[in-house]
Amino acid sequence: MRPLTFRRVFLQCSLLLVILFVVVIVALKFGAVPVSLYALGRDLLRFALGQSSQISTDYGMIIWNIRLPRILLGILVGASLSVAGTSFQALLRNPLADPYVLGVSSGAALGAILALIVEPHLTISPALSVLLTPVGAFLGAAATITAVYFLGRREGQIDSTTLLLGGVITASFLSAIIMFLMNTLSGNLRGLSFWLMGDLSTPLQKNIYWFLGVGFFAAAGAIYTTATDLNLLLAGEKEAMHLGVDVPRVRLVVYIAASLLTGLAVSVSGAIGYVGLIVPHAMRLIFGSDHRVLLPTTALGGAIAVVFADTLARTVVAPSELAVGAVTAVAGAPLFIYLLRRRLT
Amino acid sequence: MSGSSALARNPGEPARVASDFRLSVEQVSYAYSANPAQAPLFTLETTSFQAKPGEIVAILGPNASGKSTLLNLIAGVLAPLSGRILLDGFVTHSLTPRTRAQRIAMVQQESRLLFPARAWEFVLQGRHARGRSLRFESDDDVRIAENALAQVGAAELSDRWMNQISGGEKQRVILARALAQQPLLLLLDEPTLHLDIAAQVGLLDSLRRLAAENRYTVVVVTHELNLAGEYANQVVLMQRGRCLRVGPPASIYQRELLEQVFQTPLSVELKASGRPRVTVLSGA
Numbered sequence: 001m002r003p004l005t006f007r008r009v010f011l012q013c014s015l016l017l018v019i020l021f022v023v024v025i026v027a028l029k030f031g032a033v034p035v036s037l038y039a040l041g042r043d044l045l046r047f048a049l050g051q052s053s054q055i056s057t058d059y060g061m062i063i064w065n066i067r068l069p070r071i072l073l074g075i076l077v078g079a080s081l082s083v084a085g086t087s088f089q090a091l092l093r094n095p096l097a098d099p100y101v102l103g104v105s106s107g108a109a110l111g112a113i114l115a116l117i118v119e120p121h122l123t124i125s126p127a128l129s130v131l132l133t134p135v136g137a138f139l140g141a142a143a144t145i146t147a148v149y150f151l152g153r154r155e156g157q158i159d160s161t162t163l164l165l166g167g168v169i170t171a172s173f174l175s176a177i178i179m180f181l182m183n184t185l186s187g188n189l190r191g192l193s194f195w196l197m198g199d200l201s202t203p204l205q206k207n208i209y210w211f212l213g214v215g216f217f218a219a220a221g222a223i224y225t226t227a228t229d230l231n232l233l234l235a236g237e238k239e240a241m242h243l244g245v246d247v248p249r250v251r252l253v254v255y256i257a258a259s260l261l262t263g264l265a266v267s268v269s270g271a272i273g274y275v276g277l278i279v280p281h282a283m284r285l286i287f288g289s290d291h292r293v294l295l296p297t298t299a300l301g302g303a304i305a306v307v308f309a310d311t312l313a314r315t316v317v318a319p320s321e322l323a324v325g326a327v328t329a330v331a332g333a334p335l336f337i338y339l340l341r342r343r344l345t
Numbered sequence: 346m347s348g349s350s351a352l353a354r355n356p357g358e359p360a361r362v363a364s365d366f367r368l369s370v371e372q373v374s375y376a377y378s379a380n381p382a383q384a385p386l387f388t389l390e391t392t393s394f395q396a397k398p399g400e401i402v403a404i405l406g407p408n409a410s411g412k413s414t415l416l417n418l419i420a421g422v423l424a425p426l427s428g429r430i431l432l433d434g435f436v437t438h439s440l441t442p443r444t445r446a447q448r449i450a451m452v453q454q455e456s457r458l459l460f461p462a463r464a465w466e467f468v469l470q471g472r473h474a475r476g477r478s479l480r481f482e483s484d485d486d487v488r489i490a491e492n493a494l495a496q497v498g499a500a501e502l503s504d505r506w507m508n509q510i511s512g513g514e515k516q517r518v519i520l521a522r523a524l525a526q527q528p529l530l531l532l533l534d535e536p537t538l539h540l541d542i543a544a545q546v547g548l549l550d551s552l553r554r555l556a557a558e559n560r561y562t563v564v565v566v567t568h569e570l571n572l573a574g575e576y577a578n579q580v581v582l583m584q585r586g587r588c589l590r591v592g593p594p595a596s597i598y599q600r601e602l603l604e605q606v607f608q609t610p611l612s613v614e615l616k617a618s619g620r621p622r623v624t625v626l627s628g629a
Contacts, residue, residue: 001465001491001503003482093459228480232470234459241422242453243526244446244474289460292481 009293016300020075023304027071027311032319033062069209073200074310074324075303076212077269078279080261082302083220085276086294087258088145090230091251092152094160095281096339099262100273101164103171104144108259108266109195110174111140113181130208134215138263144170145259198272198325200310208268215264219257220299226250227291234289272306272325274332279305281335366395367562368402368419368530372428375414389414391428392588394581398529398560401553403573403594406583407607412566413534415583419564420532421445432530446474450523452516452533458507464518465503468494471525486525493524497551513544520548524555531556533565537572545569549576570607570623574598582606594621 029035043063081099088097088104099105115136119129148170152163178195194202223230229250232240237247265272279302280294287293306324309331313322373392376385389411396402404412417423419430421437430437432448440448450471458467471493472486482490494500497517502510507518516536523531533552537545553576556563567573573580574594582590582597584606590597598621600613610626 001469001487003465003469003487006481090459095459228473228476232473235470236457238422239453241442242420242446242449242451243470244443246442284460289462290466 004290004292009296012287012293013296013300016297016304020300020304020307023307023311024071024075027074027307028063028067030311030315031062031067032314035063069204070200070310071307072209073204073212073268074307076209076216077200077265077272078275078302078304078306079220079299080216080265080302081272081275082279082298082305083223083295084258084261084265086280086291086298087223087230087254088276089280090233090291091254091258092149092158092160092163093234093236094158094163096160096164096277096336097167098274098277099141099258099265100271100275101171101277101336102145102148102167103169103174104141104148104167104259104262105198105266105271105273106171106174106178106196107144108137108141108263109271110178110181111143111263112137112267113178113195114140117181117185127207130205131211134208134211134264134267136263137267138260141263141266142256142259144174145255149255193323194270196271196325197323197329198266198270199313199321199323200269200306201321202268204268212264212268215260219260219264220295222257223254224292224295226254227295230254230291231289270323270325272328274328274336275302275306277339278328278332278335281339365397366431367398367400367433368396368564369431370394370415370419370428371431373415373418373425373430374427375411375418375423376426377414387411387414388586389418390587392581393428394579394588394591396562396564396579398562399556400578401556401563401565401576402579402581403577404564404566404581404583405568405570405573405597409585410583411586412583414586415581415588416451416532416534416564416566419530420449420451443474446526448528449530449532450526450528452519452523452531452536454535454538461506461508463503464494464499464505464507464510464521465490467507467518468503468522468525471522474526489527490521490525493521494518496524496555497521498547512539513541513547516540516544516548517551520551524559529562531561531563533563533567535566535568537567537569545572552576570598570603574621574623595619598623 025040029037029040040063043060085098088099088102089095112133115132119132122129148163148167151166151170152158154162175196229240229245232243232245233247233250241247280298283294283297283301287297309327310324313324313327316322370393373389375389377387378385392415394402404415406412414423418425419437421430421440424438437445437449468490469482469486472482472490476482476486491500491503494503497520499514499517499521502514502518507515510518520536536548540548549572552563552565555561577594579591580594580597581588582602589606590602595615598613600611603613603623604611612624612626614622616622
């Protein structure tokens with residue numbers, strides 16, 4: 001017997017942190033404008049020493065004002081989507097569950113768009129109106145996962161095929177509504193492909209990063225408190241109940257927190273697909289399926305995956321750009337098919 | 346709603362009721378309906394029995410007689426419509442899921458896992474209700490889990506994957522997980538289903554030994570008349586949601602009664618051990 005220890009979780013997360021750091025450096029270096037590693041190192045050092053004023057303005061502009069915020073965003077979005085995916089997989093007992101596949105991302109996108117539509121008609125302070133989109137996205141995500149959960153239930157049990165079909169159909173229905181709204185309402189709503197495909201190129205206000213960061217740690221932390229409950233839920237709700245899991249409470253906490261994570265991610269990056277599917281599977285292969293280690297490693301793995309995918313999206317067709325959602329879909333959709341086929345045999 | 350139901354659900358009632366028995370099922374009934382406006386699809390009529398520490402109770406009856414419903418009521422995951430079930434004086438349904446899992450362990454027919462797990466990981470799950478939710482397993486937990494595996498003779502399975510062991514081995518590991526909960530009451534829902542004869546006898550031998558050594562009260566739902574007759578101290582005979590008889594096997598195993606309940610011609614003889622043996626007569 002070799003039970004999981006805190007030490008092991010810590011070491012494995014440290015390893016991933018190192019990898020994340022390397023990927024961030026790579027992401028800072030590559031792009032339409034090449035930056036030498038030497039210049040990057042020099043500037044990072046100067047920044048660390050508090051001598052930001054000495055950083056050359058060209059580099060500084062590109063590194064600090066364009067690439068770094070985008071990388072930060074990628075980290076938060078990747079971590080959020082992956083933790084949400086892991087949680088949905090455990091709660092729904094379905095290894096193919098993912099915020100995008102289940103339509104939760106589309107629900108969040110629709111919620112965000114509706115918030116953008118009503119925003120001009122509300123008289124609230126600008127500081128609060130910034131939060132309107134994430135809140136709308138959260139409500140959209142929560143409503144969608146509730147609907148899909150009940151769609152997937154048959155005779156009191158979750159039927160995995162019905163659940164997936166219900167999710168896919170819900171996603172396509174919600175996407176159709178999004179397209180309808182985008183085509184009938186013009187104005188300052190961000191482009192259509194952003195909500196349906198997802199990308200990280202939209203510049204955001206500084207305080208939204210704080211909001212995202214705090215939201216991520218609150219929601220992911222809440223999910224982490226149920227880590228051992230999720231382990232038992234893998235064997236089914238009835239069995240978990242007999243082993244002492246307060247199933248309704250865990251279900252409520254995790255659905256709300258996972259909806260919040262999806263809503264936050266989608267409100268700033270649109271619907272980036274399959275991250276919540278690929279990353280948990282990769283991490284499960286490497287670290288095992290115990291959620292005490294799986295949740296933190298998927299968060300870090302998701303950050304790595306999205307920053308990496310976004311670097312690809314920025315560079316492969318430079319000086320033009322791909323949507324990062326296209327990169328993750330190219331990698332994720334075949335994996336989905338593979339997992340589906342393996343389950344059926 | 347009857348008066349006894351209000352008693353079972355009233356939060357103001359003193360939680361503990363003094364009793365000589367470990368398990369006391371008092372005038373319990375239950376009704377299940379898919380739609381509250383419709384007549385219930387299934388009802389369990391008033392059922393009562395008691396069991397002491399170390400006793401094995403077998404719940405017998407044909408399909409749809411209410412055996413599993415009764416077991417879930419005892420486990421406290423269903424709320425009785427009337428009456429109450431006491432475990433060491435506490436109403437099982439009123440316990441929190443955590444406390445319940447510290448006192449009651451349930452072994453179900455099958456246990457499907459979404460992702461592969463090793464036997465030792467599976468057995469350690471039994472310690473869940475004993476720890477705080479974020480706690481990593483202590484040395485004590487590991488020792489108790491190892492001991493549980495040894496008690497069911499499955500120590501050598503510890504490092505095997507759950508999806509790569511035989512049905513009988515799996516059933517023993519599931520029983521080990523229940524033992525790792527260190528319960529007062531051990532509930533088993535058709536544990537011998539899908540097992541070959543040797544595995545069935547092996548499982549029930551270990552149950553009898555464990556009940557005697559650890560003073561568990563064991564309640565087992567089964568279709569195996571002869572195994573129940575051989576191992577049980579008490580038999581609860583059920584038919585279509587009614588509890589027909591409660592008593593030691595020798596008094597329950599009467600030819601006319603069993604023939605009427607199971608709708609099958611059979612003969613009953615008493616062995617030298619005082620245990621009854623049932624033989625099903627075919628084509629009669």
